[in-house]
Amino acid sequence: MSPATSPRAAPSSPRIVLRRLSKYFERFTALDRLDLAIGPGEFVVVLGRNGAGKTTLLRVLALLQQPSEGELLFDDQPAARLQPAFRRRLGFVGHETFLYDELTAEENLLFHARLHGLDRARERVREVLAEMELEPRAASLARTLSRGLKQRLTLARAWLHQPDLLLLDEPATGLDAPTRERMHAWLAGCHRQGRSVILSSHDLRESLQPATRILLLEDGRLVFDGPNTAGNQETVRARLHGGA
Amino acid sequence: MDTGRVTLAVFRKDLLAERRTKEVFTAVLLFGFTVSVAFTFAFEPTSAEARKITGGLLWLAFLFSAVLGLNRAFARETSNQCLQGLRLIPADLGGVYLGKLASNLLFLLLAELVLLPPFGVFFDLTLWARPGWLLLILVLGTWGLAALGTMFSAVSANTRMQELMLPLLLLPLTVPVLIAAIESTVILLEGRPMSEAALWLKLLTGFDIVFTLLCWLLFDFVVQE
Amino acid sequence: MSESARHRLALVLLAVALLVIVSAWYYAFQVAPTERTMGTIQRIFYLHLPAAFLSFLAFFVVFVASVAYLTTRRMGWDWAAASAAEVGVVFCAAVLITGPLWAKPVWGIWWTWDARLTTTLILFLIYVAYLMLRLYVTDSERRARLAAVVGILGFVDVPLVYMANRWWRTQHPEPVIAGGEGSGLDPRMWWGVLWAFAGLLTFASLLFFQRYRMEAMRAELTQLARRLRA
Numbered sequence: 001m002s003p004a005t006s007p008r009a010a011p012s013s014p015r016i017v018l019r020r021l022s023k024y025f026e027r028f029t030a031l032d033r034l035d036l037a038i039g040p041g042e043f044v045v046v047l048g049r050n051g052a053g054k055t056t057l058l059r060v061l062a063l064l065q066q067p068s069e070g071e072l073l074f075d076d077q078p079a080a081r082l083q084p085a086f087r088r089r090l091g092f093v094g095h096e097t098f099l100y101d102e103l104t105a106e107e108n109l110l111f112h113a114r115l116h117g118l119d120r121a122r123e124r125v126r127e128v129l130a131e132m133e134l135e136p137r138a139a140s141l142a143r144t145l146s147r148g149l150k151q152r153l154t155l156a157r158a159w160l161h162q163p164d165l166l167l168l169d170e171p172a173t174g175l176d177a178p179t180r181e182r183m184h185a186w187l188a189g190c191h192r193q194g195r196s197v198i199l200s201s202h203d204l205r206e207s208l209q210p211a212t213r214i215l216l217l218e219d220g221r222l223v224f225d226g227p228n229t230a231g232n233q234e235t236v237r238a239r240l241h242g243g244a
Numbered sequence: 245m246d247t248g249r250v251t252l253a254v255f256r257k258d259l260l261a262e263r264r265t266k267e268v269f270t271a272v273l274l275f276g277f278t279v280s281v282a283f284t285f286a287f288e289p290t291s292a293e294a295r296k297i298t299g300g301l302l303w304l305a306f307l308f309s310a311v312l313g314l315n316r317a318f319a320r321e322t323s324n325q326c327l328q329g330l331r332l333i334p335a336d337l338g339g340v341y342l343g344k345l346a347s348n349l350l351f352l353l354l355a356e357l358v359l360l361p362p363f364g365v366f367f368d369l370t371l372w373a374r375p376g377w378l379l380l381i382l383v384l385g386t387w388g389l390a391a392l393g394t395m396f397s398a399v400s401a402n403t404r405m406q407e408l409m410l411p412l413l414l415l416p417l418t419v420p421v422l423i424a425a426i427e428s429t430v431i432l433l434e435g436r437p438m439s440e441a442a443l444w445l446k447l448l449t450g451f452d453i454v455f456t457l458l459c460w461l462l463f464d465f466v467v468q469e
Numbered sequence: 470m471s472e473s474a475r476h477r478l479a480l481v482l483l484a485v486a487l488l489v490i491v492s493a494w495y496y497a498f499q500v501a502p503t504e505r506t507m508g509t510i511q512r513i514f515y516l517h518l519p520a521a522f523l524s525f526l527a528f529f530v531v532f533v534a535s536v537a538y539l540t541t542r543r544m545g546w547d548w549a550a551a552s553a554a555e556v557g558v559v560f561c562a563a564v565l566i567t568g569p570l571w572a573k574p575v576w577g578i579w580w581t582w583d584a585r586l587t588t589t590l591i592l593f594l595i596y597v598a599y600l601m602l603r604l605y606v607t608d609s610e611r612r613a614r615l616a617a618v619v620g621i622l623g624f625v626d627v628p629l630v631y632m633a634n635r636w637w638r639t640q641h642p643e644p645v646i647a648g649g650e651g652s653g654l655d656p657r658m659w660w661g662v663l664w665a666f667a668g669l670l671t672f673a674s675l676l677f678f679q680r681y682r683m684e685a686m687r688a689e690l691t692q693l694a695r696r697l698r699a
Binding site for chain 2: 591598618619625626
């Protein structure tokens with residue numbers, strides 16, 4: 001798996017700023033006054049225990065969830081005022097697959113390609129199927145795919161339109177070690193092309209390798225933010241496993 | 245144009261899924277058939293009075309089975325959170341509404357057309373005397389049901405009592421459609437000139453256009469988070 | 470407006486409402502003349518007609534508040550919509566109960582399928598469904614959004630429901646109901662209607678305001694609970 005790029009798509013990843021950003025769900029505070037700035041071309045890993053706010057953060061960044069308070073800016077533009085066309089620059093992989101069970105892998109991708117208004121949709125779909133090594137199962141119903149294949153298909157869906165910013169919520173969950181490795185290598189490749197990658201994990205193993213920055217969330221608050229060094233990895237590991 | 249592209253893509257996808265599973269069509273057809281049979285027990289089918297109410301019975305059968313079908317159709321979008329996945333596209337979601345409206349309308353119409361012959365047999369009706377008018381009434385009436393039905397199935401999917409919310413919302417709001425469709429059908433079945441139904445057909449058309457436009461504009465608000 | 474200010478306003482509204490209602494009641498039963506053909510039961514008309522008008526007004530408020538919420542996203546509009554819907558449903562129920570109470574002794578039948586009464590029934594069902602929708606959505610932001618959409622669709626439907634019922638009535642005429650609402654009233658009866666309307670309006674405002682306060686307090690409570698947890 002290596003990300004191919006068509007000649008015209010020179011990625012220009014956006015600069016992201018969060019200012020006192022909070023998200024409430026009735027009495028529960030998922031994100032608590034986050035202040036964060038992520039530059040273009042960063043590879044960020046967001047760590048935290050279950051319920052720390054990782055999913056909410058990624059969904060807010062993917063424009064799937066509106067913040068309750070505070071600001072979210074992409075290239076200094078408030079997210080609320082962004083045109084729908086901006087979503088072309090985002091790719092999101094969440095907990096749910098967003099796949100139609102009764103459609104084949106290829107049909108699922110074709111649907112999304114058409115929705116995105118991609119030229120030569122069929123060809124692009126075949127390209128991506130090849131990249132993700134899904135060709136042998138292209139005509140299988142999504143329902144019949146294993147967890148690992150579904151994850152690759154979901155990644156394929158997010159990759160169809162070659163977004164500048166990739167947002168992945170615990171993408172390694174349920175994958176076996178070799179698949180995880182290949183996925184991380186692929187993401188590293190995307191990053192090398194100049195794209196931003198933000199992925200979340202509650203588990204430290206291989207996910208830290210290509211990252212440039214580590215964030216740690218606890219109860220919706222940012223408790224650690226630093227470059228990906230061995231020392232920082234240790235600090236975060238201790239905090240995650242040691243408790244408050 | 246964005247909306248057109250999205251509408252077409254969603255319509256084609258729904259068609260593909262339905263061709264493969266035939267869930268919605270079968271549900272609507274079978275339920276409509278069962279309801280029609282139940283009606284034959286409740287109402288003496290061959291008496292002269294019955295002719296006046298069969299127009300009503302027909303549309304009640306369509307209404308009840310439509311509720312079932314609409315719920316089934318939308319269930320495809322809620323499994324695996326597909327509807328949320330659609331929010332990632334670089335276009336507003338009105339096209340999704342229009343696409344689903346079109347596919348729902350098609351499936352409901354097909355089921356209704358298949359339901360008509362047995363219904364005619366049970367209640368001893370000559371349905372095909374004026375097929376053009378019959379088709380027009382079916383299309384306009386079902387369009388009204390589908391316009392609000394598609395919208396409300398999206399609304400209901402966000403609530404704790406999904407299956408209850410759809411009929412609870414749909415039945416009172418589609419009263420104008422029911423009255424107009426029933427009256428037009430009765431006029432058709434009794435062999436009266438269709439000019440008498442002009443007012444009803446105009447009401448149906450007005451309803452369909454107004455609510456399709458309104459739901460198209462408001463759909464985005466329903467699927468946001 | 471602070472909670473203590475709201476509390477004072479509520480008391481003022483209550484006092485005004487009591488005053489107007491008592492005088493309207495007195496007018497309806499003592500001052501207004503007895504109707505020639507129908508007798509004392511006709512006095513129920515002083516409740517029936519204003520209640521119908523007020524429920525319609527309440528549903529119009531739901532419509533306006535729904536549009537306002539979707540455009541401004543201020544929760545106050547959602548609280549207003551919820552309160553207005555409840556008030557509207559209560560008055561709708563009043564119309565639907567007083568209708569048969571009036572019809573049976575006068576015309577011998579419990580229900581007359583005239584356009585206005587039938588429309589009120591459908592309206593009642595629409596807004597009960599609206600309230601049920603509110604009940605079954607737990608997240609307050611989602612509830613506000615979905616309710617606003619239904620509030621708009623419901624109100625746009627009202628003229629269509631009325632038209633359909635009206636034309637249906639002309640196709641299936643029932644024995645003409647003599648007199649009916651508002652035909653050839655003694656001027657003193659008109660005063661009775663106005664007084665009754667004023668009384669019900671103040672009562673409705675009080676109900677609306679109290680309900681609005683409840684919603685405001687509920688939101689405050691949620692916010693406090695949230696801060697406590699953090």
